[in-house]
Amino acid sequence: MQYVMLNYEKTETFAARTNDQQEAYWGAWTAYIAALNEAGIMVGGQGLQPPTVATTVRLADGKRHVQDGPYADTKEQLAGFFILELPSLDDAMQWAARCPAASDGVVEIRPVLVMSPP
Amino acid sequence: MNAAYETVETVARTSYGRLVAYLASRSGDVAGAEDALSEALYKALIHWPSQGIPTRPEAWLLQTARNHAMDEARKRKVRQEAMPALWQAAQEAQTAMEQDLFPDDRLKLLFVCAHPAIDPAVRTPLLLQTVLGFDAARIASAFLVAPAAMGQRLVRAKTKIREAGIAFAAPEPDELPARLEAVLEAIYAVYGQGWEDIADTASADTREQGFTDEAFWLARLLVQLLPDEPEAQGLLALLLYCESRRAARRSPSGDFVPLSRQDSALWSRPKIEEAERLLAQASSHRKLGRFQLEAAIQSAHTLRGLTGKTNWAAVAALYEGLVQIAPTLGGFVGQAAAVAEWRGPEAGLALLHDLAPGAVKSYQPFWAVKAHLLRLLNRTDEANHAFDLAIGLTEDSAVRQYLLAQR
Numbered sequence: 195m196q197y198v199m200l201n202y203e204k205t206e207t208f209a210a211r212t213n214d215q216q217e218a219y220w221g222a223w224t225a226y227i228a229a230l231n232e233a234g235i236m237v238g239g240q241g242l243q244p245p246t247v248a249t250t251v252r253l254a255d256g257k258r259h260v261q262d263g264p265y266a267d268t269k270e271q272l273a274g275f276f277i278l279e280l281p282s283l284d285d286a287m288q289w290a291a292r293c294p295a296a297s298d299g300v301v302e303i304r305p306v307l308v309m310s311p312p
Numbered sequence: 313m314n315a316a317y318e319t320v321e322t323v324a325r326t327s328y329g330r331l332v333a334y335l336a337s338r339s340g341d342v343a344g345a346e347d348a349l350s351e352a353l354y355k356a357l358i359h360w361p362s363q364g365i366p367t368r369p370e371a372w373l374l375q376t377a378r379n380h381a382m383d384e385a386r387k388r389k390v391r392q393e394a395m396p397a398l399w400q401a402a403q404e405a406q407t408a409m410e411q412d413l414f415p416d417d418r419l420k421l422l423f424v425c426a427h428p429a430i431d432p433a434v435r436t437p438l439l440l441q442t443v444l445g446f447d448a449a450r451i452a453s454a455f456l457v458a459p460a461a462m463g464q465r466l467v468r469a470k471t472k473i474r475e476a477g478i479a480f481a482a483p484e485p486d487e488l489p490a491r492l493e494a495v496l497e498a499i500y501a502v503y504g505q506g507w508e509d510i511a512d513t514a515s516a517d518t519r520e521q522g523f524t525d526e527a528f529w530l531a532r533l534l535v536q537l538l539p540d541e542p543e544a545q546g547l548l549a550l551l552l553y554c555e556s557r558r559a560a561r562r563s564p565s566g567d568f569v570p571l572s573r574q575d576s577a578l579w580s581r582p583k584i585e586e587a588e589r590l591l592a593q594a595s596s597h598r599k600l601g602r603f604q605l606e607a608a609i610q611s612a613h614t615l616r617g618l619t620g621k622t623n624w625a626a627v628a629a630l631y632e633g634l635v636q637i638a639p640t641l642g643g644f645v646g647q648a649a650a651v652a653e654w655r656g657p658e659a660g661l662a663l664l665h666d667l668a669p670g671a672v673k674s675y676q677p678f679w680a681v682k683a684h685l686l687r688l689l690n691r692t693d694e695a696n697h698a699f700d701l702a703i704g705l706t707e708d709s710a711v712r713q714y715l716l717a718q719r
Binding site: 226294 | 456457461674699702703705706707712713716719
């Protein structure tokens, strides 16, 4: 079963990608990704650039609304995601707890929606 | 949360557990007993901190539970006798309390929770809920399970207890050792929750202290109820040794400090002395077991506080004994680490190499020890790979930072 792991980080954590904390930041992620690969559960995933470079688009009553910045105005912002192949939600939770984002941000787990063939 | 509130909570949970045990052991219905009492426990936690703990906490809880049930019955226009076994038991409990003959059936309930027919993964959660009154959501967080799923597992286990008619009785002498081990393991797992959670000292709150205290409370209860069982004493000694090092496990700035680098002056002497006494008492029974050996290993580590160095040959020998009677992954990895200290990194690596790759693939302590030994041997590429896995598999940010610095 496939689960998407959505990683949310605080502003300070986004900053740690480039400031004097960057060695620890990238070291933790490199190691975590190595562990996912070693376990043979990685289907895919990407890190995302910070929310400051996000743009949102919506159509309301046929009118376009384009805004700078991320959709949700929350303390933690989406920072990246993984798609993992795992036997159960329990396993997904275990990997979520090991994720660096769980230590000072939030990790959300969602099962992938499986479409039945038409 | 303050100390006064913690006292109230302890008394409330103790009384609650005694009542659940009493009612369930007579009705065979754990879920029914909990349902009947959960509202009363909730009310106790609200009212006792301001009104004081009643003289007879069990009587207060039972009376509140019965009042609540009668209100409910009136609302739903059903008679209270709809639950005959339970309410008959409640009536008996009331009488027993009035005569000061209220028995402690919690040991029976502990044996039911850790019964062979109950899935091992749900035994500790079940014990936390039925004996100690923790709610499913809190247990789910500790065990890293979705709250809804944890709720279902607990319900299923309780249905099984009722429908399979699992006996509320202390096991027969011939099956006591095996049944006791399951109870001890479940209590040790309660302690493990407190140990792991408190690892993040910066965010430590009383919730985590809770599991540690409850584990001690249960271990002490077992020692008291089963004075002739050396393994119960062994477990309590083990918990005391571990707990004696709490203040030394993190630096003042919150950094992880491995056991070998801990300042032994920070270890708690009173806890160590109590542990030593218990272990000596246990060994006088001449019935060695897993928990006595685990405690003996910790005792050997504790000697460093007196002699200044660790006797690794002794630690390795104790681990060898441990994995013979309890072949757990943690035991084998501990043995490899001790042998490496005693006879060099190659000897330790050879033992790690013998472990089944599938079993250790996602086992963090294995990779942490392996990384350390490979680094000592200057096998850089392999060491880096092992460090990646040790870092990637840990949940503890202090351990993650420590390993990143070692890498």
